[in-house]
Amino acid sequence: MKKLAMVLSTILLIAMLAACGNSGEKASSNGGGESASNGGESKVIKAGIGLNDQHPQYKGLLKFKEIVEEKTDGAITVETYHSGQLGDDRSMTEALQLGTQEVTVPSTAPLANFVPEFSVFDIPFLFPNEEVADTVLDGEVGQELLQKLESQNLVGLSYWENGFRDLTNSKRAVATMKDFDGLKIRTMENDLHLDAFKALGANPTPMAFTELFTALQQGTVDGQENPYATIYLQKFYEVQNHVSNTHHIYSPFVFLMSKSFYDGLTEDQQKIMKEAAVEAGKYERKLNREANDKYLQSLQDEGMEYTEITPEAREEMVKAVAPVIDEYKGQIGEETVDKVYKAIEEAQK
Secondary structure (H helix, E strand, O other): HHHHHHHHHHHHHHHHHHHHHOOOOOOOOHOOOOOHHHHHHHHEEEEOOOOOOOOOHHHHHHHHHHHHHOOOOOOEEEEEEEOOOOOOHHHHHHHHOOOOOOOOEHHHHHOOOOOOHHHHHHHHOOOOOOHHHHHHHHHHHHHHHHHHHHOOHHHHHHEEEEEEEEEEEEEOOOOHHHOOOOOOOOOOOOOOHHHHHOOOOOOOOOOOOHHHHHHHOOOOOOOOEHHHHHHHOOHHHHHEEEEEEEEEEEEEEEEEEHHHHHHHOOOHHHHHHHHHHHHHHHHHHHHHHHHHHHHHHHHHOOOOOEEEOHHHHHHHHHHHHHHHHHHHHHHHHHHHHHHHHHHHHOOOO
């Protein structure tokens, strides 16, 4: 009986020690379990982008992280991933819908697969300059478009900047419409982009961004179109000879958050997310514009030939794509297109 009592006592002691140990492990895995600011469990945001860690977009993501972690007193931490580590724009956006990722910042072109009205920003030669783009995007019509994302289990918190897209190729200088003739140009998987380049006389080829450098290197395509910062940081100058300031499309980024994650935040935390996305977006826009000015010169220093598009040549291109715009107005939504054009007109007054 004494031996039995000793055995039972030993088992009870081991069970108590194990319970204490498990409690300690749980607190540790939650980063301490309790946050200093709201008394609840800490939250982690996985934020991923497709571009590399030298691009202004990633530096904007680091600014978002800094603001959020400071304003929440560490209750919310942000893990940042670049270079498509979590997937491409579309797959990361789908991960937000599923709630397996919290933040991504895609261009509007792939986002149009989820909300067709975002195709309005794929209209060629839509914005005359960055300042007008800022006014329209941050104004009423831009915010209305962000609200449409909620139906897709996404929350659009602000617009960042990819920038004006310009043409590079390995064949010849492009100064006029006739220079587009037959050029194999990689575009995003977007029908409006494809049809616009066909109207210009090119042979557009949709392709994932991650495949682009190899395709240029192997001659699968002759050229591509992206902002100067992307062209330089992706080292396309190693496989391209010519760059032209076509400025054919102004491409915004949209700062997205998973709606299921956002809805689980307190009202104060939601306000912090919005403010951080807007503030980091202004920072990213500034860096991007400075970078584009610098990287155009850097591309020339690397040996690329730069061609300036004259106003007359640009006007010819605008006329060539006008029928394409008319064709797509119905698909985008005539009301949305008209609102954007009206907002642009107002912004230029």
